[in-house]
Amino acid sequence: xxxxTLAVTIERSAGGQTTFKVPAHDNQTVLDVVSWVQQNADPTxxxxxxxxVGMCGSCAMMVNGVPRWTxxxxxxxxxxxxxxxxxxxxxLPIIKDLAVDMDPFFDKWxxxxxxxxxxxxxxxxxxxxxxxxxxxxxxxxxIECINCSVxxxxxxxxxxxxxxxxxxxxxxxxxLLNDAKDEGRVAILDAVSGVGGCHNCxxxxxxxxxxxxxxxxxxxxxxxxxxxxxxVWKRGR
Amino acid sequence: MLxxxxxxxxxxxxxxxxxxxxxxxxxxxxxVQGGLSAAEILGRTQGSVLWFVFYGLFVVAVAVHGxxxxxxxxxxxxxxxxxxxxxxxxxxxxxxxxxxxxxxxAVTFGGLT
Numbered sequence: 001x002x003x004x005t006l007a008v009t010i011e012r013s014a015g016g017q018t019t020f021k022v023p024a025h026d027n028q029t030v031l032d033v034v035s036w037v038q039q040n041a042d043p044t045x046x047x048x049x050x051x052x053v054g055m056c057g058s059c060a061m062m063v064n065g066v067p068r069w070t071x072x073x074x075x076x077x078x079x080x081x082x083x084x085x086x087x088x089x090x091x092l093p094i095i096k097d098l099a100v101d102m103d104p105f106f107d108k109w110x111x112x113x114x115x116x117x118x119x120x121x122x123x124x125x126x127x128x129x130x131x132x133x134x135x136x137x138x139x140x141x142x143i144e145c146i147n148c149s150v151x152x153x154x155x156x157x158x159x160x161x162x163x164x165x166x167x168x169x170x171x172x173x174x175x176l177l178n179d180a181k182d183e184g185r186v187a188i189l190d191a192v193s194g195v196g197g198c199h200n201c202x203x204x205x206x207x208x209x210x211x212x213x214x215x216x217x218x219x220x221x222x223x224x225x226x227x228x229x230x231x232v233w234k235r236g237r
Numbered sequence: 238m239l240x241x242x243x244x245x246x247x248x249x250x251x252x253x254x255x256x257x258x259x260x261x262x263x264x265x266x267x268x269v270q271g272g273l274s275a276a277e278i279l280g281r282t283q284g285s286v287l288w289f290v291f292y293g294l295f296v297v298a299v300a301v302h303g304x305x306x307x308x309x310x311x312x313x314x315x316x317x318x319x320x321x322x323x324x325x326x327x328x329x330x331x332x333x334x335x336x337x338x339x340x341x342x343a344v345t346f347g348g349l350t
Binding site: 157160161163193194195197199200225228229231232 | 238239240241243244245248309312313314
């Protein structure tokens with residue numbers, strides 16, 4: 001096989017693997033390679049993507065055993081020789097081939113109180129936010145999450161503990177806790193203190209290491225541990 | 238599988254153990270200068286409230302800390318859940334406490350046999 005051809009091994013839901021010969025190009029993402037296979041070699045291959053520009057968070061897959069956003073991962077960065085293995089995201093149920101069921105990921109997002117807890121109505125004036133305040137800076141650091149589930153797939157604690165809420169959901173809880181417009185402090189701290197809560201994190205750091213948007217869920221989770229620990233000593237939060 | 242309560246108990250016992258371990262090592266190194274005998278150790282510990290509290294606290298901290306740590310390993314690596322997990326944690330904690338408390342009791346109130 002010449003270097004102008006890639007050996008692309010794709011894990012299939014039937015349990016097997018199929019290796020395809022894919023033409024190599026100078027500019028080619030992992031998603032381009034998967035799309036080429038689906039369009040030219042095997043139309044039964046199932047996978048998921050939408051925006052192709054790193055915004056929607058739907059194309060994450062395991063690439064050589066590492067979760068990555070495939071639309072923004074150049075194939076040359078991940079090739080071993082001229083070969084690459086692509087599989088469905090870890091820690092989530094497989095629907096078919098490369099498409100996983102994201103329900104557990106989003107259910108945990110809600111379970112971590114990753115929802116807006118507003119206190120104002122539409123009749124109230126819009127509250128001013130000080131963009132330079134420490135809390136806002138902390139919140140801003142984590143809000144660019146695209147829900148791609150790369151951190152969730154990377155997390156060994158999720159693998160070992162099915163109740164664990166995971167890095168993305170806990171990071172969202174942390175941003176809301178630091179959001180001046182969010183009134184859900186007690187609900188959030190309760191939600192992240194249970195059997196699946198932030199205290200299960202072993203700070204292994206795969207989430208922060210692999211987040212495609214360079215976010216830092218590990219530090220966000222450390223913040224939740226700190227805030228919940230404080231509540232042990234003082235009542236009323 | 239760790240809740241806030243277990244997390245705090247494990248952190249607090251870790252904080253307790255840090256100075257106790259250092260004290261334990263320091264006294265050991267100091268005490269073995271010029272040889273060490275069972276009689277010498279018992280001479281220090283028998284009837285001593287200070288050493289009873291020192292090692293008594295140590296044993297309690299170890300039992301709590303260790304049981305919670307092994308619980309996490311059992312859950313994440315062994316897939317143990319529910320009542321079995323709770324039972325294992327208590328068994329390990331009480332077991333560690335029994336072993337340690339027996340030794341502390343013996344060096345405080347026991348004699349050379």
